Amino acid sequence: MFEFCASPDTISGLTWLACFLTTGVQFKFYLSFGTVLLLLAVTAPTALLFGFIGASASRSAFFPFRWLGKLYTSMVRGIPDIAFFLFFVVALDQMLEWMRHKVKCPDWDQPIRNGAEFVVCDAAKLPLSSAPQWQHEVYGFAIAVFTFAIVFGAFAANVLYGAMRAVPKPQIETAEAYGMSHRQSFWRIIVPQMWVYALPGLSNLWMILIKATPLLFLLGVEDIVYWAREIGGSKTARFYDYPHPDWRLWYFLGLLVFYLAMTKGSEMVLERITRKLSQGQATLGAEAMRKT
Template identity: 75%
Template sequence: MFSYCTDPDTLSGLTWLSCYLTTGKHMALYGSFGTVLLLLAITAPTALALGFVGASAARSHIAPLSWLGKFYIAIVRGVPDIAFFLFFVIALDQGIEYLRHKLRCPDWSEPIRQGNDFVVCSAAKMPLSTAPQWLHEIYGFGLAVVTFAIVFGAFAANVLFGAMRAVPRAQIETAEAYGMSRRQAFWRVLVPQMWIYALPGLSNLWMVLIKATPLLFLLGVEDIVYWARELGGAKTARFTSYPHPDWRMWYFLALLVFYLVFTRVSEVALERLTRRLSRGQATAAGEALRKAATT
């Protein structure tokens, strides 16, 4: 990074540190903070959408759909996320390639499962083996997002399911009295009002999601924990210009600070959102806001 970094053995103190902290590996560590934030930014809305679908299915009047929704909520919530991550990504990857194989190579005669091997035609590979490395990384990241979204979608579905039930029955009855259909009452009355009931649960879910991100490395994504472990481990002078003893404690301390700050920022933001959403709602908090505005 800096010009004086060419010969780290001669350096000491702060100059050494400034070189050490700007190696390519450290840059990868800093970049992985971005990966984690990006994952959160994509996963949260996806999980919410999945949760909404799951909750709507669970309260559906069509029995099989309702069973499916409840099954999804119950099963995925019942499994520890780590156990799920350890086999689901490979299963998902193979599932996608299997489907593509059926579409792209209909005349393929050899079996897909050959002993232990999972063999699809090369046109069905995801991504193609000729694709550049960054495409593979994006694909891996995409799989991680989907896996996270499925797990947290189930929790979100559970929260939204409760929130939909919490909207006062009288509101729906009024909507029906005005001649709205079931669909209209759902979209125009129930959905706009349920968020305030869902918010405490969803905020907590967000906090849990933040704290689940250290598991990303299980999904093959090189995240902050991966790099912190890699960089923190003791290094001998033969393999690096910056030998040091076991420094994992300092790296994990930095991660700890990152998570604490991130949690705090989230708390403040969610607090504001709660105030905003309470406006004009038929709840105690909404009533308090109304009174404060009129007096």
């Protein structure tokens, strides 16, 4: 903050705005953009890993694996995202605390579930009540990332399963005729070629993931939506150094520009990746590139 911002009541105009935009609360709003970008950077590969495992299990010859893979994709895709987020986060948090409670407090004689209340010993809480604030924030963010990965991994599994089936079957038969095992043909033939078929679906899934990041607000993470609502709301001089009317329209307009920029940048990157993967492939996109 600038030196002339020490007395907010004595400044006005652009000077007042400069002071307002450099407060500690505003910097938390700026840092929350990094939270969203970090969520995307961690969730995307994690969801892709879950999707690959789910798709591989769905095409497995071993019935229990195939059943689990199809159950995962069907169940998660059939539940509304908001309902799954609100339920799964609470259920996962309570499950972890219950497991810790059984280990750390074996002599506990009180009921853990008492109506709507869930009570465990202090040593079993995650994180501990005495833990610093950054541990609470990291724990909440990790739970959010895992929840996002579970949900979008199910959609990715469906996309990758279709992409695996789209690889020309004669290539797989040729590989097996040359002596490759089922596992070798999977890793050497199917996996390298499936990405060009999966990329359109994964591209749409990436766009949906970008649009879903405001759900962090529902999971208790202080993201850009949380701070835009908090800072942009009407503030009075009683409890705020820089009182202002309701500015949420402008803050959310800034978020609109941010998400549009993210979408446009993603489209450009994904288009280049598609062109790179399509080279030499027996697809309509590759055929159009060859003719050009």
